[in-house]
Amino acid sequence: MEIVVVGAGIVGLEVAWHLREAGIRRLAVIDRGAAGRGATAHGAGLLSHFAWNPLDARLVRRSAELYASQQAELGGSFFRVTGSYVVVGAPTEPGAAAASADGDGEGTRVGPRDPGQGGDAARHATGRGGLPPTGAVGDAPQGRTAPATEEVIRRLRRRVAMLRAVGVAVEAVDPAAGIAAVPAWNWDDIAAAWFLPHDGALLPGDGAQLLARRLRQREVKVLEGSPVRELATGSGPGGPAVAGVHTAEGPVAADVVVVAAGVWTRSLLRTAGLDAPIKPYRTQLSLWALPEGIDPDDVPPLHDVTGAYYWLPRQGLLAVGDGTGLVEEDPDAFRRDPDPEFLAASRRRLEHRMPAARGAEAVGGWAHLCDATPDRRPLLGPYGGVAGLHLAVGFNGFGVMRAPAVGELVAAFVLGEEPALGGEPVAGIESLRADRFDGFVDFPIGQGFNTVDAD
Numbered sequence: 001m002e003i004v005v006v007g008a009g010i011v012g013l014e015v016a017w018h019l020r021e022a023g024i025r026r027l028a029v030i031d032r033g034a035a036g037r038g039a040t041a042h043g044a045g046l047l048s049h050f051a052w053n054p055l056d057a058r059l060v061r062r063s064a065e066l067y068a069s070q071q072a073e074l075g076g077s078f079f080r081v082t083g084s085y086v087v088v089g090a091p092t093e094p095g096a097a098a099a100s101a102d103g104d105g106e107g108t109r110v111g112p113r114d115p116g117q118g119g120d121a122a123r124h125a126t127g128r129g130g131l132p133p134t135g136a137v138g139d140a141p142q143g144r145t146a147p148a149t150e151e152v153i154r155r156l157r158r159r160v161a162m163l164r165a166v167g168v169a170v171e172a173v174d175p176a177a178g179i180a181a182v183p184a185w186n187w188d189d190i191a192a193a194w195f196l197p198h199d200g201a202l203l204p205g206d207g208a209q210l211l212a213r214r215l216r217q218r219e220v221k222v223l224e225g226s227p228v229r230e231l232a233t234g235s236g237p238g239g240p241a242v243a244g245v246h247t248a249e250g251p252v253a254a255d256v257v258v259v260a261a262g263v264w265t266r267s268l269l270r271t272a273g274l275d276a277p278i279k280p281y282r283t284q285l286s287l288w289a290l291p292e293g294i295d296p297d298d299v300p301p302l303h304d305v306t307g308a309y310y311w312l313p314r315q316g317l318l319a320v321g322d323g324t325g326l327v328e329e330d331p332d333a334f335r336r337d338p339d340p341e342f343l344a345a346s347r348r349r350l351e352h353r354m355p356a357a358r359g360a361e362a363v364g365g366w367a368h369l370c371d372a373t374p375d376r377r378p379l380l381g382p383y384g385g386v387a388g389l390h391l392a393v394g395f396n397g398f399g400v401m402r403a404p405a406v407g408e409l410v411a412a413f414v415l416g417e418e419p420a421l422g423g424e425p426v427a428g429i430e431s432l433r434a435d436r437f438d439g440f441v442d443f444p445i446g447q448g449f450n451t452v453d454a455d
């Protein structure tokens, strides 16, 4: 069997990894750029077990196991178990009043330092500019009212109960315990908090490059700088079937094509007269050098649900990000610079929650794209009624922390096996199958940091 995986992001590489583990040798991963330099290198790298439902929790847990074993095999240091906090704080974007919490109403303007051009590290120039406050946060799209704190806590308690029921370790943290554990944080307005001891921080671009290198050592072709221009189909015994792909260098025959092309998936599918319900949206990350005396590696990852932001240590810096841009973007023409408003909001959030970080230096940031689906679940496995065509897309901003498990599931689909995680069958797999959709359907892009999904 000849298999082509289109896209050498973390997802395509994990699919290839599991196919190779299953003994497949005639396997090529083709990327128009460099391995892991699409959305993957731009991901913040939080691995959070605060999942939406039991199956989602299994994907994250299995991914954490697989990342740990892959790191042991590949070397490097792209995955570290840190534990992380989920907190319900006061909204940090009440408007102009919060904007002036900087003291001068100004934020920080920096250009992007694009990890797509190199490693995962960060460095760059800074400047200052007058800035308005940022826009939507939390459960509410722009212009709508966010649910009351009590309602958020009620939903999160239900989610915690669901997670515990499936074996995820989640510890409730009262403010006194929080202050004792992380005294540098401002716990005054935290109405509820939980600690997830098995959460971690990843450097996804580094992990992807190590996977690509090992796949090559194991005779998998990993072709970079090779755009796939067309998905070729023909007639098989039972109807339409994959014939291969056309790259810039010419045709590549294949019995199976796995499309792991992220936000660029639709344009590739269209070359075969197909389409899928995927909308690219923009999300941003900012990078901060903390003042003398605070080591970012000692700062636990944080997800402030009501504030709709998160942070985690990243290569000697603190990465601060927020949720979902609710507008559909053109994957070939989007703004890669972080917005000044976002940078200003990130500073406010950082200085509010960790007062000792006042005066942190903004050293970088970027915007990149994530791929939304109508039900915020991925699209995995057989698609379009075309034999041999599979998808591994639609991660709604959380693809890195699910990629190894997704690779395991999609490899099973490709090999015609019952999808399993670590040898255990997967209940509810239909909810992730790509063929629950047939073509594009319109849908609103949903906020990433919502509390509703567990309901």
Ligand SMILES: Cc1cc2nc3c(=O)[nH]c(=O)nc-3n(C[C@H](O)[C@H](O)[C@H](O)COP(=O)(O)OP(=O)(O)OC[C@H]3O[C@@H](n4cnc5c(N)ncnc54)[C@H](O)[C@@H]3O)c2cc1C
Pocket (backbone or CB within 6 Å): 006, 007, 008, 009, 010, 011, 012, 030, 031, 032, 033, 034, 035, 036, 037, 038, 039, 040, 041, 042, 043, 044, 045, 046, 047, 226, 227, 228, 229, 260, 261, 262, 263, 264, 265, 268, 283, 284, 285, 321, 366, 367, 368, 369, 370, 392, 393, 395, 396, 397, 398, 399, 400, 401, 402
């Ligand atoms: C700011 C930000 C923060 C994020 N934070 C997190 C986080 O903390 N945790 C988390 O789990 N996720 C996070 N994500 C999401 C995560 O980065 C993505 O879900 C994940 O990287 C998707 O991986 P992928 O392999 O599907 O996509 P990509 O990495 O984009 O890979 C797709 C690949 O396909 C290639 N390709 C496309 N079209 C073609 C073609 N025609 N021919 C050849 N190659 C093609 C591209 O070049 C690309 O390399 C974040 C994303 C952003 C932008």
